[in-house]
Amino acid sequence: MTIRAGSGGFTLIELVTVIVILAVVGLGMVNFTRLGTRVFVDVTQRDQLLSDSRFLVERLNREIRTALPNSLRVTGNSNGHCLEFMPIRWSTYYFTLPVAPDTGTEAEVAYVTALDTLVPPPYTLQVGDQAIVYPLVASDVYETSDKSVAIDSVSAPVGGKVTLTFADTASFPQGSPSQRLFVINQPVSYCALADGSVRRFSGYGVNAVQPQLQAVDGGVLMAENLVNQLSAAAGSSSDDPFRVVPATLTRSALALVRLRFGRDAEVITFNNEVHLPNAP
Structure with a gap:
């Protein structure tokens, strides 16, 4: 049997071609894996953001509905806005x-x-x-x-x-x-702060002038990633988180709650109109 010279190996061109093909396939697999990972991370972050914000809104709605009639009041500046009310024991x-x-x-x-x-x-x-x-x-x-x-x-x-x-x-x-x-007994305050957090305060006493509470005062962290633009005077802007509409002869008082939460390019907005069913 006659063996011709060079018939048992690959040429340099063949090796380079194979390397290029493997690099292209590998790069495609990396991009595909990266895209899948990014989608998973985005969905997880969106779900976490939605879960946290829903918890806060539901908790706030339930507490406001059990507030003493005519006890809601709002104060705030660009550092934070607070909604205060007196829970009924x-x-x-x-x-x-x-x-x-x-x-x-x-x-x-x-x-x-x-x-x-x-x-x-x-x-x-x-x-x-x-x-x-x-x-x-x-x-x-x-x-x-x-x-x-x-x-x-x-x-x-x-x-x-x-x-x-x-x-x-x-x-x-x-x-x-x-x-x-x-x-x-004691009032409760929900404060939307400039650092993007929402905190619940209690046990700070009854004050004739509504206190402007901040994170240094303690409180329980209820949510993060708040992106509302806080105005210098609470209730003066449509993007303020809290507003109170007094009761009239034909309806109960209203607490208007607008909370916007964002992470990266994702923004979730909650607009709530909470009626106070109790009457004095």
Whole structure:
């Protein structure tokens, strides 16, 4: 058998051609893998952004709906905007109430649980609890007002009723047209800050002038990546996160919430109109 010279190998041109083909295929596979990874990362970030923002909006909506009537107020500047409200610890109807010019030390209120011997009471007295009747403006809630009175004790339920005893002789300036009585304690604030975070503050006390809270004051981080353009005066811009529309004779008060969250080029906007169902 005759073997011709050079028939057992590859030429330089063949080797270079194979190397070029492998490089092109490898580059295509790398780009494909990179694209798939980027899509996965983008979807994961978008899902995380949507999940975090939905949690905040749902939590905020639920808390606002249980706020004391006429207790919502907004303050802020370019460093942050805060929505403050007074949560209701317990709401009920009263049967007797000391109203001026009469004075007294107690009020008889409804106990809404029928089988009071079988279930825990809906309200347990805490330090700092106040009974408030017919708050019409925020100053009735946050400033020194005779519309709120400190509660000293709560009686055991008798016949579907309990008696609230006040620390001092009390006299509410006027009663509620629907005989409503609310128990309150400490306010809550949600603040959208210039660093892109939204924080929830509580336990900072009742203040006549709404405080401008910041991250240095603590608070619980509720969300990040907020991209709202905060105006120098809260409520003066359509992009401000919080606005409050007072109640009228035909509707309850409204809390207008506009929150925009963004990451890279992705922006999610939530526009909410929260109605306060309670009436004083």
